[in-house]
Amino acid sequence: MARGQDIQIPLVVGSILNLINQGEVLWGAAELFIPHVLLNYPVPFAVSLFSAMQARAQSRPVSTTVRTADVRPVVSARNPGRRTTD
Template sequence: MHEFWRVAFSRRIAVNALKVSLVIGTILNIINQGENILHGLPVAWAHVFLNYFTPYCVATWSAAKNELSRRTDK
C-alpha cells in the first residue's frame, strides 16, 4: 500500500489529476449550481469542493492503479 501512495502522489499523476479535476469539477459545478451562479444566489461551497475533489480522487486512483499494474506486467 505504501507503494500505491508513493505513485499516487508522484508529480506526473498529481498534475494530471489536477487538470482532470479542474475540467470535470467545473462542468459538475455548472450542471449542479449554474442556476444559482447565474442568478446570484448562494452557492453550496461544500458541494463546490466535492465537485473538484471527487474527480481528483478518481483520476489519481485510476492512474496509480494503472501504473502499478503496468509495472507488474513487465
C-alpha cells in the first residue's frame, strides 16, 4: 500500500464515521462532542495499519532455508564392508 493511501483511508473512513456518529450535530439536534470526532480518525488508521501488517506478514515466506535430503552411508546386507549412498 502506498504511503498516500495509508492516510487517505482513515481520512475517508473517519469522515464517514463522523457523519454517521455526529449527524445530529449537522441538523442542530445535538452538540458536537470533540473526543468522538477525534477518535473517528485514529481508529480506522489503526485498523488499516494492523491489516496491512498482517497481510505483509502472511505474504512473506516463513523460512528461506533450503532443506536437503539426509544422506547417510548405508551398509549393504550382502557385503557389510561395502558402503553405498541411497
